[in-house]
Amino acid sequence: MGPLAGYRIIELAGIGPGPFCGMMLSDMGAEVIRVERPTKDARRPRDVLARNRKSLAVDLKRPEGVEAVLRLCEGADALFEGFRPGVTERLGLGPDDCMGRNPKLVYGRMTGWGQEGPMAQAAGHDINYIGLSGALHAIGRAGERPVPPLNLVGDFGGGGMYLAFGLVCGLLEAQRSGKGQVVDAAMVDGSASLMSMFFSFAAQGGFKPERGTNLLDGGAHFYDTYETKDGKHICIGSIEPQFYALLVEKAGLDREVFAPQMNPEHWPGLKSKLAEVFLSRSRDEWCEIMEGTDICFAPVLSIFEAPEHPHNVARKTFVEVEGLMQPAPAPRFSRTEPGIRNAARVPGQDSEDVLRSFDFSDAEIDALITGGAVVKSS
Numbered sequence: 001m002g003p004l005a006g007y008r009i010i011e012l013a014g015i016g017p018g019p020f021c022g023m024m025l026s027d028m029g030a031e032v033i034r035v036e037r038p039t040k041d042a043r044r045p046r047d048v049l050a051r052n053r054k055s056l057a058v059d060l061k062r063p064e065g066v067e068a069v070l071r072l073c074e075g076a077d078a079l080f081e082g083f084r085p086g087v088t089e090r091l092g093l094g095p096d097d098c099m100g101r102n103p104k105l106v107y108g109r110m111t112g113w114g115q116e117g118p119m120a121q122a123a124g125h126d127i128n129y130i131g132l133s134g135a136l137h138a139i140g141r142a143g144e145r146p147v148p149p150l151n152l153v154g155d156f157g158g159g160g161m162y163l164a165f166g167l168v169c170g171l172l173e174a175q176r177s178g179k180g181q182v183v184d185a186a187m188v189d190g191s192a193s194l195m196s197m198f199f200s201f202a203a204q205g206g207f208k209p210e211r212g213t214n215l216l217d218g219g220a221h222f223y224d225t226y227e228t229k230d231g232k233h234i235c236i237g238s239i240e241p242q243f244y245a246l247l248v249e250k251a252g253l254d255r256e257v258f259a260p261q262m263n264p265e266h267w268p269g270l271k272s273k274l275a276e277v278f279l280s281r282s283r284d285e286w287c288e289i290m291e292g293t294d295i296c297f298a299p300v301l302s303i304f305e306a307p308e309h310p311h312n313v314a315r316k317t318f319v320e321v322e323g324l325m326q327p328a329p330a331p332r333f334s335r336t337e338p339g340i341r342n343a344a345r346v347p348g349q350d351s352e353d354v355l356r357s358f359d360f361s362d363a364e365i366d367a368l369i370t371g372g373a374v375v376k377s378s
Contacts, residue, residue, distance in 0.1 A: 002029025002338035010079040017159030018082035019049035026052035027329035038375035048326040050344035057348030057375040064373035080108030105180040106170035114186035126154035133192035142212030158190025221271035232283035233300035348377035
């Protein structure tokens with residue numbers, strides 16, 4: 001039973017950051033019910049982001065389907081959606097509709113650009129949102145174009161995690177006030193927030209606009225990735241003087257040559273020398289020399305290698321559920337332990353159980369299924 005056990009949350013299913021938010025909340029013990037389209041999706045059982053929830057398949061184009069979701073809101077603590085602004089209002093499931101049934105409901109909204117603003121109705125993806133927030137410009141090699149950091153910064157960091165945080169904040173406040181509210185989580189806002197430390201650096205004169213020339217963007221020779229003799233890679237982050245001194249010692253570097261650690265004028269030349277050194281041994285050989293020391297060192301592992309690393313194995317950082325290897329719930333708690341109760345469900349697999357748990361009668365359930373507003377799958 002995780003720390004959010006006892007909370008009931010409705011997820012109007014979408015893609016990317018919304019399901020990630022649902023995964024976070026359900027991993028922490030909340031009962032999250034995915035309201036999704038009736039569909040046959042053979043990939044669904046392999047979708048890590050959809051784990052830990054029950055699935056209710058509803059046709060939201062039917063008034064009876066919309067009414068069923070509004071009934072769920074009466075017994076829920078929160079609801080979240082990831083559509084463009086105005087879509088749920090047109091469906092009859094906007095904040096006023098849902099909170100009219102339950103004034104204490106926390107209503108979460110996940111968008112790229114936010115609920116208002118000149119670009120609110122424009123299509124976009126992670127790369128566009130982090131482009132506007134200043135995050136994408138800062139990521140990449142010196143003299144080269146910006147590099148998309150997967151879709152981690154906008155969709156998942158600036159989007160799903162901020163929505164989950166916002167919902168939990170709203171739930172805590174509702175306990176005191178007895179009133180719900182709307183949480184407007186925009187990926188452009190969240191990814192901008194993630195850049196707060198770098199705005200501090202810029203204000204202090206410690207951040208140059210040229211990417212790949214700063215302390216933490218690969219500009220420094222002691223904070224970067226390096227290729228090894230076998231074509232693999234390692235990474236170092238020897239920022240503090242004592243860690244840097246250990247790097248110099250363990251790598252067999254010339255102390256005098258590598259002495260000007262914090263002088264950016266020396267970084268390109270020292271990086272070139274360090275690259276030659278790391279090319280002299282394999283990744284495993286460097287792990288034997290450096291792993292577990294205070295150099296701040298790690299091998300760069302693929303997602304297929306990471307679950308097998310001894311540290312990750314010892315901590316159970318990755319778990320296998322129904323034959324699917326995946327990251328375990330995070331963070332961890334000393335008493336209310338999070339967990340994975342089930343893998344992703346087929347859309348509509350739990351339709352009857354969900355409706356029954358919200359006090360729909362058997363006759364009402366039969367009518368919804370017979371009329372096509374709700375679909376059940378076996």
